[in-house]
Amino acid sequence: MSVTASLSASHHVELTPDFDLSAHNTLGLEARARFGATITNANEAAPLLEEARRLDLPLRVLGGGSNVVLRPFYDGVVARMSIKGRAVVSQTPSETVVEFGAGEDWHEAVCWTVAQGLPGLENLAGIPGTMGAAPVQNIGAYGCELVDRFVSLVAFDTSEQAMVTFDRAACNFSYRQSVFKGTPGRFIVVSVKLSLPREWRPNLAYPGLNQLPEDVDAATILDTVVAVRQSKLPDWRRTGNAGSFFHNPIVSADVANQLTASHINMPRYPQADGRAKLSAAWLIEQSGFKGYRLGGAGVSERHALVLVNNGGATQAEIAELAERITSAVRDRFGVSLVQEPELI
Ligand SMILES: Cc1cc2nc3c(=O)[nH]c(=O)nc-3n(C[C@H](O)[C@H](O)[C@H](O)COP(=O)(O)OP(=O)(O)OC[C@H]3O[C@@H](n4cnc5c(N)ncnc54)[C@H](O)[C@@H]3O)c2cc1C
Structure with missing residues (x-):
């Protein structure tokens, strides 16, 4: 059985009752939600919220479930973020700006940029999860944090029921922190823009990378980061x-x-x-x-x-x-x- 909420003329949000989250959290905990849904388009955020409110239930977004501990039962609606898309949106002599849908897999996005000849994210390779969750805790590893490459994001504000754009300052990033961590559930990130430097220099300061030669390419750093992570975690x-x-x-x-x-x-x-x-x-x-x-x-x-x-x-x-x-x-x-x- 499924409940279909057709709250806007063109966007339907399907709610699945008694939604099994056991395969959607990397801790592998047995967990279910009263309802589950999948967001594949930014325009689905508003009708999804409307439907959750009609049912008088809270709404939470989940990406890869790699930074959560799930209770056995969430008495609300869990929406899995699956908005796809990646594109170069602007280029200047100093930077290339790339925009990603929030449901893009983070590691795949890193691999894609490096394959396009756009280095800058390679130290963050191998981190599980989605693009939309990366700003939530300002992900970091191997001497690099998301904030170092972040330009802006678009999120649906469930309080104001409107799309809002956050630049870097508005995100208030610090070590594993952001404005989003302080307001759990309020914002649904739908897209993220990152800046990749045209004049790239490898960041090899971190232990595990400092044995690499100074003229190393980004693909080698990416592979090394993945190998070191696999050996440790x-x-x-x-x-x-x-x-x-x-x-x-x-x-x-x-x-x-x-x-x-x-x-x-x-x-x-x-x-x-x-x-x-x-x-x-x-x-x-x-x-x-x-x-x-x-x-x-x-x-x-x-x-x-x-x-x-x-x-x-x-x-x-x-x-x-x-x-x-x-x-x-x-x-x-x-x-x-x-x-x-x-x-x-
Ligand atoms: C093996 C392993 C290694 C890891 N290594 C690192 C590491 O090196 N560095 C690091 O920083 N982290 C690391 N993490 C943690 C995790 O991978 C990151 O925090 C990742 O960004 C979480 O992404 P996710 O899509 O799985 O988020 P989820 O676990 O699904 O969600 C995490 C939080 O973000 C919220 N959220 C998710 N998507 C959205 C969205 N679109 N809009 C608004 N809120 C959203 C959720 O509601 C929740 O509060 C690691 C995790 C694992 C399992």
Whole structure:
């Protein structure tokens, strides 16, 4: 059975009841939603919201489900983002601007730009998920963040019921943060514009890339990033996971100095504002959790920052494990860990 909402003359949104989300989250948790839908066109956002409101249900968008922890049941409408499209929209002597539909697969988009001779995103290769979710947490890896290449995005504002354009300043990006993280569910990103520099220089500063020659091409960097990621992270297709489960904590220089005095091997990375970023993986490993198991949930043997579904894990087990880790790290180091994937 399906419910069809035909709220605009040309755009129909089909709602599927009792929608199974188990195959749509990389942690592989069993989860269902009261209704599911698929957005393939920006014009479907308004009628979808109208239909959710008619049913008196909340509406959430899901991309690849690689940065969420799903509850067993979402009593609302989950819309899977599938707006496709990629095109060069402008070129100047200094940059090429490319626009993508929010449902484009992030890694495929990176591969496409590099294949077009448009380097600039290669350090962000291999990150699971969709284009539309990339600005939500300002994705980053290997010395590069989305903000470095971001121009603007278009989103449907469910509060104002209108399409709005955000430039870089309006997104308020910082480390794994944006205006969208602070307003969960309010904006549905439908397209993203990125700027790729015409005079490209490889970014090889990050460990794992600094052995590459300075005249390396972007395709080689892309392949190297993918290989290094595969060697470090468990493959979510085999062992469910949501990547890094906690942010790397950023603490004052004083706190970092005190910690370094008692833990001389503790990694710390200076920030531009004088504070220090700590390694959440190191804190968790030192707290004895690498390889730890709790029911079907566990901490990866390969990377202490990755919580895994070893088989049949429940959201409650993941939550209990996350709580044990944060308590242990707080007790031992006095540092609070913040969970990265959103609980929906
Ligand atoms: C193995 C693995 C490795 C990872 N490595 C990295 C990494 O190196 N760096 C990094 O930054 N992240 C990493 N991640 C996290 C994740 O891949 C990114 O956060 C990614 O951008 C999430 O995309 P998604 O489409 O799966 O989002 P989802 O998980 O579907 O959604 C995440 C959030 O964004 C919202 N959202 C999704 N689409 C939209 C939209 N179109 N409009 C508005 N809101 C939306 C959702 O409601 C939710 O709040 C990793 C995850 C995994 C599983």
